Amino acid sequence: MHYRLFTVVLMAFLLGGCEYLNQLANESAEEFFAKAYEEQLMTSPETLTALGRRERYGEWDSYAERDMDMSYRMAQRQLEELRGLSYDQLTPENRLNYDLFERMLERQIERNRWRLHTYPVNQMFGVQAGIPALLINFHRIDSEEDALAYIERIRGVEKLLKQVNVLLQKQQKEGIFPPKFVYPLVIGTSERVLSGKPLNKKDDFDNAVYADFVKKVKALNLDQAKTDKLIERASNALLLQFSAGYRQLIGVLRDLESKATEDDGVWKLPDGEEYYNFQLRSYTTTDMTADEIHQKGLEDVKRVHAEMDELRKQVNFRGDLQAFFKFMRSDKQFYYPETDAGRQAYLDDTQKIIDAMEAKLGEQFITIPTSKLKVKRVEKFREKAAGKAFYSRPAPDGSRPGIYYANLSVMADMPKYQMEALAYHEGVPGHHLQLAVAAELEGVPEFRKLSNFTAYIEGWGLYSEYLPKEVGMYQDPYSDFGRLAMELWRSARLVVDTGLHSKKWTRQQAIDWLIENTPNPENDSAKSIERYIVMPGQATAYKIGMMKILELREGAREQLGENFDIRKFHEVVLQNGAVPLDILESLIDEWVANGGN
Numbered sequence: 001m002h003y004r005l006f007t008v009v010l011m012a013f014l015l016g017g018c019e020y021l022n023q024l025a026n027e028s029a030e031e032f033f034a035k036a037y038e039e040q041l042m043t044s045p046e047t048l049t050a051l052g053r054r055e056r057y058g059e060w061d062s063y064a065e066r067d068m069d070m071s072y073r074m075a076q077r078q079l080e081e082l083r084g085l086s087y088d089q090l091t092p093e094n095r096l097n098y099d100l101f102e103r104m105l106e107r108q109i110e111r112n113r114w115r116l117h118t119y120p121v122n123q124m125f126g127v128q129a130g131i132p133a134l135l136i137n138f139h140r141i142d143s144e145e146d147a148l149a150y151i152e153r154i155r156g157v158e159k160l161l162k163q164v165n166v167l168l169q170k171q172q173k174e175g176i177f178p179p180k181f182v183y184p185l186v187i188g189t190s191e192r193v194l195s196g197k198p199l200n201k202k203d204d205f206d207n208a209v210y211a212d213f214v215k216k217v218k219a220l221n222l223d224q225a226k227t228d229k230l231i232e233r234a235s236n237a238l239l240l241q242f243s244a245g246y247r248q249l250i251g252v253l254r255d256l257e258s259k260a261t262e263d264d265g266v267w268k269l270p271d272g273e274e275y276y277n278f279q280l281r282s283y284t285t286t287d288m289t290a291d292e293i294h295q296k297g298l299e300d301v302k303r304v305h306a307e308m309d310e311l312r313k314q315v316n317f318r319g320d321l322q323a324f325f326k327f328m329r330s331d332k333q334f335y336y337p338e339t340d341a342g343r344q345a346y347l348d349d350t351q352k353i354i355d356a357m358e359a360k361l362g363e364q365f366i367t368i369p370t371s372k373l374k375v376k377r378v379e380k381f382r383e384k385a386a387g388k389a390f391y392s393r394p395a396p397d398g399s400r401p402g403i404y405y406a407n408l409s410v411m412a413d414m415p416k417y418q419m420e421a422l423a424y425h426e427g428v429p430g431h432h433l434q435l436a437v438a439a440e441l442e443g444v445p446e447f448r449k450l451s452n453f454t455a456y457i458e459g460w461g462l463y464s465e466y467l468p469k470e471v472g473m474y475q476d477p478y479s480d481f482g483r484l485a486m487e488l489w490r491s492a493r494l495v496v497d498t499g500l501h502s503k504k505w506t507r508q509q510a511i512d513w514l515i516e517n518t519p520n521p522e523n524d525s526a527k528s529i530e531r532y533i534v535m536p537g538q539a540t541a542y543k544i545g546m547m548k549i550l551e552l553r554e555g556a557r558e559q560l561g562e563n564f565d566i567r568k569f570h571e572v573v574l575q576n577g578a579v580p581l582d583i584l585e586s587l588i589d590e591w592v593a594n595g596g597n
């Protein structure tokens with residue numbers, strides 16, 4: 001009897017000790033996630049600013065080799081520390097946190113090998129456009145100290161661009177150049193950044209950065225002498241360091257342009273095939289090969305063509321699908337005027353589409369974010385080279401709304417029939433809903449709120465173009481054609497991205513293929529191919545991600561039967577933030593195994 005009692009007491013003691021050890025393991029893990037992610041954030045002043053924080057407010061991210069080396073070593077150290085945690089003692093939630101953080105660090109470490117293969121100056125996301133974009137859209141001025149930090153950033157442009165120039169010249173020595181077409185675009189953007197007074201006194205308008213600073217400083221309502229002094233200091237910094245930095249960059253770019261070639265795909269780079277395979281793995285979060293992705297694209301293009309042909313018959317169009325494409329490209333009824341009034345009408349009508357969809361979100365979603373969404377035209381200094389539409393996250397503190405940017409530089413590239421699909425993709429239920437829900441998650445580490453797995457994020461965006469059809473949107477058959485055209489565009493990306501970077505297609509060959517197989521305008525097709533060339537692999541993530549989400553949804557529907565609830569399915573997908581596709585599949589499998597609860 002005494003032996004039994006002793007055994008019971010001993011077991012209780014051991015179990016209590018295990019619980020205590022498990023608690024310590026989870027506390028250590030949570031402390032690590034918070035500390036490690038904060039350490040990473042502190043290396044990027046620009047990310048801190050985008051998050052609405054004031055640390056390192058007058059600084060830029062560094063392109064210096066020593067700082068890149070430091071970030072690489074930090075990632076290696078953090079991965080070693082992470083793997084020192086007691087994984088088996090973690091809660092399911094912390095195991096998920098562990099798996100995600102490990103995946104992020106592994107990707108960061110592997111990417112270091114390819115740091116010279118990324119083009120830091122390009123027409124899509126290059127530093128030359130990123131400088132004014134951050135100052136204008138993210139650098140808030142709520143105090144005199146904020147204004148001084150803005151001026152410090154203007155002054156710091158010369159140092160920043162010197163670092164970029166060194167990197168460009170190091171790439172040159174390794175035989176790494178963007179294709180020749182990139183240079184006129186980025187030089188043009190850089191020259192436009194220098195336009196306007198006081199940088200160019202011949203212009204009859206103010207420089208975009210100068211105008212932004214003046215507007216923000218005047219809103220502080222400081223005494224006039226102090227306001228004038230701040231504006232004078234900003235003006236001097238623009239005329240000196242800012243201007244010098246850009247002019248030096250333009251000089252380096254002109255020199256590199258004379259040495260660049262017409263070859264487009266990254267197959268031309270040292271170890272280009274291996275680099276492209278890394279890009280595909282990184283963006284799709286799968287092990288699909290370039291050939292598999294290419295074939296998947298060809299098959300899906302054929303499927304969407306068949307659906308579009310049915311719609312062609314529905315609107316009683318006489319002629320084949322190619323003739324229908326030509327009609328949709330050229331008929332004036334589908335385009336806004338190339339005027340300021342036409343551009344404003346586009347923005348106004350887009351807002352109406354978003355408002356109508358927001359009223360229906362409750363039919364498909366449980367959690368609706370509180371963050372606001374604003375529709376805005378891409379600024380003139382970067383619109384000629386920028387993509388047709390993109391989204392900027394809201395600030396976590398609510399100080400800045402989510403922004404859907406529409407590129408209205410050429411209205412012929414923004415047909416009315418694509419407006420709905422674009423609004424749903426960039427706004428709701430697309431990027432704004434998904435990213436805002438992630439930002440508002442509770443009880444998860446900060447890195448989960450801001451994780452960036454492209455196949456998930458862009459797969460959700462493309463899936464969100466389809467979702468509104470299930471609640472009665474796309475009433476106009478031509479808008480439904482636009483939805484199919486946008487889906488076709490992403491299917492075609494699987495073909496042309498792999499064609500360019502794996503099968504050695506030329507830029508013109510890829511443009512011709514798009515024009516032959518999609519209804520998109522020729523100029524839009526050319527700009528898109530130029531985007532895929534400087535962002536190898538990224539464009540494949542959209543369709544791969546959408547296919548996986550639809551596959552998981554239909555699999556869950558089949559297994560759960562009448563217990564399947566689309567709102568609960570979306571809750572599982574969204575409430576974990578952005579994750580790799582294999583982890584998303586595990587989460588959905590677990591939800592299905594629990595009966596859809």
